[in-house]
Amino acid sequence: MTSQATPMIRLDELTKTYRGQPHPAVDRVSMDMPRGEIIVLVGPSGCGKTTTMELINRLIEPTSGRIYLDGDDVTRADPDSLRRRIGYVIQQIGLFPHFTVAENIATVPKLLGWDKKKIGDRVDELLDMVGMDPSEFRGRYPKQLSGGQRQRIGVARAMAADPPVMLMDEPFGAIDPITRDRLQNEFLRLQQQVQKTIVFVTHDIDEAIKLGDRIAILGERSQIAQYDTPANILASPASPYVADFIGAGASLKRLHLSQVSSVELDTGCVTARIDGDAEQARERLRASERAALLLLDADGRPQRWVDAGDLSSTDLFKAGEPVGAVVESTSTLSEALNAMLTSNSGVAVVIDRSGAFQGLLDFETVMVAARSERDFYRAAKVPS
Amino acid sequence: MDFYEYLVDNAEPLSQEALDHIVVVGISVGIALVLGCALGVLAHRSPRLRPPILAVSATLLTIPSLALFAMFIPLLGLGTPPAVVALVLYALLPIVRNTVVGLGSVDQSVLRAARGMGMGSWRRFLRIELPLAWPVVLTGVRVSTQVVVGIAAIAALVNGPGLGNEIFRGLRSLGSPFALNLVLGGTLGIVVVALLFDAFFIALRRLTTARGIR
Incomplete structure (x- = not known):
């Protein structure tokens, strides 16, 4: 099998059962995520989409099933070194308030033991990449940034060690609609450059359609109702549940798919x-x-x-x-x-x-x- | 002899006692900081241990100081050791409580991000949790110090060091012309020591709080 054909991430019958709960939160989910694509997990709140994502970097340990990263079985790998290979962005961003922008971005490279010079160069490169002037922002603290800027630093921090995979949990969820639109466009432009495999969680179907190369619409217990390209899902929803979730105005939503x-x-x-x-x-x-x-x-x-x-x-x-x-x-x-x-x-x-x-x-x-x-x-x- | 003359004549013994006072308070609060932080972390991490730890340290503060100092005489004799042990016990509650509050107020999403980036639990504690909780912990230490500066006067009862000796000498010679000067001198000294400690903590807070959260 060539590395092109191996999915970047493979979930195999992944299950998470919490103690004292009758039903698993995630129930035997199997999924292949091709490299270089944005895979959006979308579903109503409480459907287990975040849980599914956090099983991938083992912030939550699976009860059963296997996780493969680039062909390697990482179900039992050391979680800390696994997480250093996977970029991670959350809605609240979680920048370290007592670290400068540069120190925040340098977190994972430092854990990996890069030398100072290499870290400094990488920080500047990433700040440029997210459109923030290094000389101006390197030494700032998170509280001196706007919401949109913090979000950009969050993304830069996740990409610091150039991980092949990124997990993003509603990264634009807490941002005003106008800034969100701009950040989404920037994000797509960035992805064209970096070609990461990105697992993106959202509850917003419009965001999913706009950003996703592939969308997995999840139902209860993270069951996959449909996993396909946005165009195919809009053109032929697999079930009434999917049609209902897409909602009215599928033709209008299709306009999200084409650029000017x-x-x-x-x-x-x-x-x-x-x-x-x-x-x-x-x-x-x-x-x-x-x-x-x-x-x-x-x-x-x-x-x-x-x-x-x-x-x-x-x-x-x-x-x-x-x-x-x-x-x-x-x-x-x-x-x-x-x-x-x-x-x-x-x-x-x-x-x-x-x-x-x-x-x-x-x-x-x-x-x-x-x-x-x-x-x-x-x-x-x-x-x- | 008026009070001012008294102060000038006794400047040397008074400042020696003030220094002793500072040392005994410093040692006690230092020990209480280590102990209180450890207990605070334990209470923060274990919801089961939290109520007993907080209850015991709160109870310690309610024991009358006279009784607490005397309690350790059979075990530790007279002098500095029983004084320090009793002062450590009094200093615990504010430090423990503030450590629990400080650690609890650290933004969960910050810790989740740290964990998700592969930061191990030790490093997470030292690099993220503790620095973020530190200003609150330090406030606890400051409160402890204020409490203990006052109570340390009573340590003179078990032959402990410090400005309390001045006050007790005054009380023993009540009725004599020097009594008031002695009590006033000791009290004023304690006030000065308390103010010095406070200034020290203001400076320490500035020096040890990360710039991003100041």
Whole structure:
């Protein structure tokens, strides 16, 4: 068997029974988790999803069954050295308040006996990776950080010794919705770089759909109701329980699965520099068939919408209307749709990571994408 | 002779007694810190042992000091040893109680994260639990010291060292012109010793509390 074919994590008939309880909390769960994927365990509270996850790093000892990590049976391995091979992030993050950011991140490397120089370099590398300036944040204490920053440090700390596997227990659960969205996007971008095998626990099906390469929907006693890709689960729920858990609006949820960059953008939009010549801009607008023109700043970032009338105004910085719905090309179609609805415009302005204008996304395109995906999944399900 | 003249004339014996006082209190609180921390950790870890440990250390504090000092005479004779033993017993309760409270107030998620990263139980205790509980433990030590500075005066009854001797000399010579000066001198000395200890603990707290939790 090649190492590619060996699942990174294999649970074999894993069971946990607590003393004095009639039913096991986790009942003979078997699962293969392929390497490099995000596997989301999702289910109602009390279904045993966290217990299942904590069986993997043996924070909870299984009553019976086996756990394999990269092909090795680790059911009886030394738990401390096992845990140093597995990154661990929890909802409360649990940063050590009396350690600096750098000391927090260095925890596992220090346990593994790395030398000082290597630890220092790794800390800086990780801070860069999570988008925090090392020279500014290295010496700070957790109480001097915002919630989102603490969460990033929690992730950096878990990745410090470059473990092949990470366990994440509702890591974004206690964060406000706007920051959560941003952190989720960052997390996906990070995962593209690092390609870890990640076991992710959440009770939020939308989060599961957005983040998971594979989703395991768990029922009572951690029984797997369905274990498949988000697209397949949305297209054909295996049971009424799964359908119920996904809830209404499966078509809308499918929009979580596609990024803005996956659809064709309208790039025919007329643009002009906001500090440029208004007369010239008016000429170009007249020459096109468009009704409005998008003003960009010197770095190509979208600023305002103006029509032909607005262009006669002397001060372009105050002409027309500010752009409403702006989304990054890595956002999901669902986020784009949401932005359009909240800004009350039928079109979203798409920007790249640096904030520069890329194109326009209209309502119609989103609807077509939603419909075609549905047809696509239907077609895939037709027995041949 | 007014009180001020008395102080000037007796500066040397008074400061010697004050030093003795400080030493006996320091030794007693030091022993109580080690013992109290150990008992506190035990009480924190074992829910079964917690009630008896707290009950016994609380009861010790209710024994009248005169009786407690006298109780150890048959075993340890007169002088410093019975004084220290009795003072250790009085100092225990605040330290034990604060150790239990301090350890209990450590954020569980912090400990869970430490465990999940593969930190062994010993290291977890020394690197995480104890430093985080330390400010609360230290407050207990400070309270203990204040209690014991006062009670140590009574140690003079069993020939123990310290400023209590001054007070008891005054009480024995009641009616003589020096009685009031002696009692006042001893009392004032104890107040000064108590203030010195407090200043010491404020400094110690600053020095030994990790910056992130100050």
